[in-house]
Amino acid sequence: MAPPRCPLSIIHYSLPPLATVAVKVLAASGEDETAIDEVVQAISGEPELMARVLQLVENPAADTGFAAVRSAVVAISIFQLLGAMPDKSGCFSREEFWKHSLAVGCCGELLAEQLSRLDAGGAAVAAADAFVCGLLHDMGKIALVALWPKSYARVVETTDLLRGDIADLERSIIGVDHLVLGKRLAEQWNLPPAIRECAWLHGLFPGALPAMAQNKALVNLISLADVLVRRQQVGYSGNYLFPVSREELAAVVGLNEEAVDAAVAGLAERIEKRRAAFALDDTKANAPRGQTQSGVNALDANTPLAVMQAMAPTAQEMFAGCVAIFSLLPAQSLAEVLLACGSDAPQTLLLACSQRPALASGGNGPVRAVGDDLDWLMSAIRPRLDGEFNYWLALETAGQCIGGIVWGGGAGETARLAKQVPDLAEVSRWWTLALQTSQVRQEAKILAEQLAQANRQLQTAQTQAMQGQMFNALGEFAAGAAHEMNNPLAVISGRSQLLAGQLADPRQRTMAQQIFEQSQRLSDIISDLMDYAKPQPAQRRLCPVGEIIAEARRLAKSKADPADRNIVLELGQAPDVMVDPAQVSAAVAEVLANACQATDPAGGQVKIQSAFDPQARCVVLTITDNGGGMDPHVLPHAFDPFFSSRPAGRRRGMGLPKAQRWIEASGGSIRLESRPSQGTRCVIILNRN
């Protein structure tokens, strides 16, 4: 399914509005006494909400009481609102998601408390704000699931398989990611900028945050909370890639390692405490009451729709009881249309605009009969308009039509209005200006989102490029060093051989032999280094997966101890893959050898599975063992050259790095999952092209 061309506008029409209480709370400022009173009354009118708020806010009467209450009301209202949204995807566990969100909220709160305890002098962050922002940082995902359940199911599956960045996949499959969607939700519901920025910008490198972000400290704090919670593996949120490190974020936020550890230590307890306020178990039973029922949500006054809404009454007065006002964004081919009929609530439509209307020509005044170039609009609204004929007033600027007002009337409409031309011209100028300004704002918003997206992609690309550059530099360095080392090594090797042949004393002869053997070892290490730094290019051709596995088993058996290790094969139907068979077999053999080494000869089990994933169109090989597993400290270094968790001298630590090089050279990918005493699983993905 190709991504919809302008999915963002759909949100506006498909999502429920905020509860009245929340709207009031957000609108009220902390200083205005009367506003606070109203808010307090509104909350008191909903005992259930009140109860939950009190569970979140210990002391509502304190100085920061109102801000805390506000955050609590917002948190609870939105939580309930999102909870009531449908989820037909079946792939996304709402409960796990909320566990994660609640954990991030609590973690954020704890980190903020640590920050104020340290009184670090840097930007202070209110704990209540951190809580709400943490709770809602991924709310875009709920909206994605509600709006595009099937597509999102695909996103989740593919992310699980490829372990990539879920935002990239969301963009490529659906067309928009949860970050931008979260931002739009925040705008739609008029949430404070802090929440909007956290939803939109969390996860970015601190240095990459846009200058205009006002709550950078908070965003960084939430990013840190996110990373910490994922480390604790609380709940599941679907993402696997974490470009920014915890240490970096902690430093930017202003917390030392102790403080971070203290926050993490208190996490479980805090989550327990807060759970009650959100009643994670019975979300559906608590539908919010008192929702505003208008068909149009409380709008940000700066959007084109808001401007059109403001124009409607005057237009109705001037032209006819029923008018349609449309706005065309310059860069897009969609039009937003507002249909106002009598005193009914105005209706909004989103239409594909196949053709931008031509400019007015001639001096017949601004009012014209509707021509063919408005067919796309008329086919949708003609039934609603009165009168036999259709007329319209174009709003034009800079040589382009950016919108217009359409209505129905009798035969002599243009003549009738001819007398009011100067007034009409004046009004239409003002309308054009207002509409244009709002459109410019709209475009700026879209541009900002695209920039943030590009920034993220740049971040990933830069990391990859740096790694690539590093590899090339390493390759050159290794080649030069290896050559330099080989000559002296040849002399040591040759002389020690000669000595071994000449010395009479057997002990001395043994010593000479040792020198020779060690020089051989050095030579092997240098060869490994050379291989790793400047690997042989892969010669790819189509080969059956079964052959690769068979060859790998043969190689592994000759390499690792040849004991009858119980290797179980579960080979599903898989098409041929386009790889270098020698290299990939060698790579799989390395993994197998590791697996055999890790398991105990008697009861150990090593399993090889192969399967074809039709969604991602790739072949997945999984090698599982029930051995000792890897320490979480060791796992991130598994692919580092020369790294070995075993005593030095046993294995040179090049097996996995070489395997990774070979597999990637054939266009595949490899990753490891392991928990101590739970064994290790290695997933290799190979492609058909």
Added chain:
Amino acid sequence: MKTIFTTGEAAAICKVSQQTIIRCFDSGRLGGFRVPGSKFRRVTRDGLLAFMRENGIPTDGLDGGKLKILVVDDDPDIVELFTDVLQRYGRFQVRTARTGYEAGMVTQEFMPDVILLDYLLPDVNGNVVCQTIRKNPAFAHIKIIIVSGVVKQDEINRLLKAGANEFVKKPFNIDKLVALIDKLTAVE
């Protein structure tokens, strides 16, 4: 290894005139035989060697069956190593060169049976030396073994195409290297 020589070849080796060789042959001072059914003379290796020794002619050109090896490498320690190793066996005669240019000159003069050629030389790369030597039909019988620390399959292939016979990695195993030299020169 040549075991039979014509009078012309024997003369070239001894650096005397062909007439001298014929006279010595005829007078029985130079061992050999006549080709059956013709009057052509043939000198045996043993006969020639004995003749040369008896007459104090330097046996450089024909040295008791010793194989001639030219070692080309710019690292003096490596050169010394090769020389020691080979001379220890007693059946090799070793000359050395440090640059590609020198290698060419010594090859002309010394006419080695085998060249041990380092790939990275100060003036040219080993493969250029290879190609140059191969261009000369007089050197067609010379076996070239490239010795190098750099071991990439595509580079090795290029070297073999440029005319090298074998490739040996540094550091090397002495016994294996000598066995290789013997193998290459055995088919004659």
